[in-house]
Amino acid sequence: MRREGSPFQGLSTVFVKELADHISSIRMLMLEFLVVVTAMAALYEAISTLRQNTAEDPFLLLRLFTIDRAPLPSFVAILGFLIPLMAIGLGFDAVNGEHNRRTLSRILAQPIYRDALLMGKFLAALATIGISLAALWLLVIGLGLIFLGVPPGGEEIARSLVFLIVAIFYAGVWLSLAMLLSIVFRSAATAALVSLGIWLFLTVLWPMLAPAVAQAIAPADPRYALLGLNDPATAVWTQELLRLSPNDLFGEAMLAVLSPTTRTLGPVFLDQLRGAVMGAPLPFGESIMIAWPQTVGLVAGTIILFAFSYVLFQRQEVRA
Amino acid sequence: MSDQSSHSRGTAPDPVIAARGLTRRYGATAVVDAIDFDIARGEVFGLLGPNGAGKTTTILMMLGLTEISSGEVNVLGFNPAREPLKVKRRVGYLPDAVGFYDQLTATENLAYTAKLMGLARAERARLIEAALSRVGLADVASKRVATFSRGMRQRLGLAEIIMKRAEIAILDEPTSGLDPQATLEFLGLIEELKAEGVTVLLSSHMLDQVQRICDRVALFKAGRIVLMGAVPELAVKVLGAGFVVEVEAEGPGIARRLAMIPGVTQVETLAADRFRMTAERDVRPDAARAVVAGDGALRRLSVDEPSLEAIYARYFQTEATGDVRHAA
Numbered sequence: 001m002r003r004e005g006s007p008f009q010g011l012s013t014v015f016v017k018e019l020a021d022h023i024s025s026i027r028m029l030m031l032e033f034l035v036v037v038t039a040m041a042a043l044y045e046a047i048s049t050l051r052q053n054t055a056e057d058p059f060l061l062l063r064l065f066t067i068d069r070a071p072l073p074s075f076v077a078i079l080g081f082l083i084p085l086m087a088i089g090l091g092f093d094a095v096n097g098e099h100n101r102r103t104l105s106r107i108l109a110q111p112i113y114r115d116a117l118l119m120g121k122f123l124a125a126l127a128t129i130g131i132s133l134a135a136l137w138l139l140v141i142g143l144g145l146i147f148l149g150v151p152p153g154g155e156e157i158a159r160s161l162v163f164l165i166v167a168i169f170y171a172g173v174w175l176s177l178a179m180l181l182s183i184v185f186r187s188a189a190t191a192a193l194v195s196l197g198i199w200l201f202l203t204v205l206w207p208m209l210a211p212a213v214a215q216a217i218a219p220a221d222p223r224y225a226l227l228g229l230n231d232p233a234t235a236v237w238t239q240e241l242l243r244l245s246p247n248d249l250f251g252e253a254m255l256a257v258l259s260p261t262t263r264t265l266g267p268v269f270l271d272q273l274r275g276a277v278m279g280a281p282l283p284f285g286e287s288i289m290i291a292w293p294q295t296v297g298l299v300a301g302t303i304i305l306f307a308f309s310y311v312l313f314q315r316q317e318v319r320a
Numbered sequence: 321m322s323d324q325s326s327h328s329r330g331t332a333p334d335p336v337i338a339a340r341g342l343t344r345r346y347g348a349t350a351v352v353d354a355i356d357f358d359i360a361r362g363e364v365f366g367l368l369g370p371n372g373a374g375k376t377t378t379i380l381m382m383l384g385l386t387e388i389s390s391g392e393v394n395v396l397g398f399n400p401a402r403e404p405l406k407v408k409r410r411v412g413y414l415p416d417a418v419g420f421y422d423q424l425t426a427t428e429n430l431a432y433t434a435k436l437m438g439l440a441r442a443e444r445a446r447l448i449e450a451a452l453s454r455v456g457l458a459d460v461a462s463k464r465v466a467t468f469s470r471g472m473r474q475r476l477g478l479a480e481i482i483m484k485r486a487e488i489a490i491l492d493e494p495t496s497g498l499d500p501q502a503t504l505e506f507l508g509l510i511e512e513l514k515a516e517g518v519t520v521l522l523s524s525h526m527l528d529q530v531q532r533i534c535d536r537v538a539l540f541k542a543g544r545i546v547l548m549g550a551v552p553e554l555a556v557k558v559l560g561a562g563f564v565v566e567v568e569a570e571g572p573g574i575a576r577r578l579a580m581i582p583g584v585t586q587v588e589t590l591a592a593d594r595f596r597m598t599a600e601r602d603v604r605p606d607a608a609r610a611v612v613a614g615d616g617a618l619r620r621l622s623v624d625e626p627s628l629e630a631i632y633a634r635y636f637q638t639e640a641t642g643d644v645r646h647a648a
Contacts, residue, residue, distance in 0.1 A: 004402065005405040102415065102419030105385065105415040106418055107436065109411075110436040111406075317386060318386065
């Protein structure tokens, strides 16, 4: 018993309408303003630092993304913090907003499936974030050209493009989460508060809690403590727990891609580093390999959360 | 069903909607409980009943917007559970307290749904304009919907159905919350739809309006259709007789003359010159003739049309005393 017709009928219509709504909305304007201003501040600091110690660095452009000078965090760290905010801002009232405006049953009475509505909304919000991030990315490269005066190499562009793509999937995780909550909670305010709560927990509290939880699961062996070393078991647990947070995954992936000298993201034994030329950059492909699991984690998170939303939305009652 | 005569009426020519044993359960409770009905092409069919009686759920099942627990419904020859797109392409739905995107204009709102309907770009603008002028919103077409009153929103919802050129229009509580003027205008629009041959399904608890425009009604109670048929039929069944005629006349032996008119079941004498007759049909011409023939002076002749309100009240009243089937 298959249903007739394509689930994607009307998808492009919903997509275009939602995209237009997002791009012209005051909410998006405010979010973009916030992101651009803080990102520019970080960039300004990075540029002024870079100009002082002139470059033997072959990856000058990438340093723009990663250099931090107190009190400001790096450009990437700021984005890691603000992208979730943008995604939540675009997703928290996606479905319950239609309910509350009482437009949902009218739209669903048109010859489309619910799939098209949900997918269209998701893709439109993701495209909005993608457009903003791409603009920001161009801005960074442009500013780098103007102030540093060094044309970026092909590998730098490739690495920064990977940054852009991973950042969009990172936004996708938060967008799926926000949309899931917009289906679960009928009130947009509740959905927004819960998403922001989860965001704060994962970005601020989880990094503090994870080591404590790791200590409880794998207490440090006192012999390591006597030698003044960390117990590798505890360190591994800490890292695994931290990786439950998409922020950490994004941070690690960016570290691998944007700092070409990164050889590993986890704790290593000294003998594993035998023969390594410390400080030498890895080739592009190798860096991608290091960032691959984290990237896949973000993509999987996006898909799983979206699948949950999809199932819930299909089963939800239309009536207000 | 309690209602054989309306049933035979219902299966009559060319049913566009046919439900058989249609049921929707939430857990153990049946919100819609094994209902059967047929709606003929071109008729205006009213769904009546208190809130929570299952009217909206029935409508949503016809559109494939909620699951059918058991039984089946057939809309224009399609099964809405399996072929919802075909059904929704041909059926217009105006939900209870319809909403629009406030930041968009009336035209933009309709353009969005027109695209979802898959109307060709070339005819979209023309259809939207025609629909808006039909419902009298042409001069506010480029105003944002945020400024619209409740009545204007309802009319915009109807414009959407007109634009869709729907064969069936399903209107859920279309006049609730409208002022009398807006209600009248809206009912006029529904009658225009009917004149064009659109089948209209209307849910409401505004009984007098339903009576004014509906060819047949179905009375819902706790998920079941307890009465179905044309209003005069129901009146005969529930009230015992359809018409109550009041006569004000002077003359000898009027009460006796009135009682002799065929079809009159009862004559009450209210005052020396006022009589109330209960009859199975409209007996006003006969009453006038009777008074004049008896050399009486006829002052006033009025009829209380069989009112749905009376039927509704009487039905639920007799229901409460446990005497339903024999009310007639």
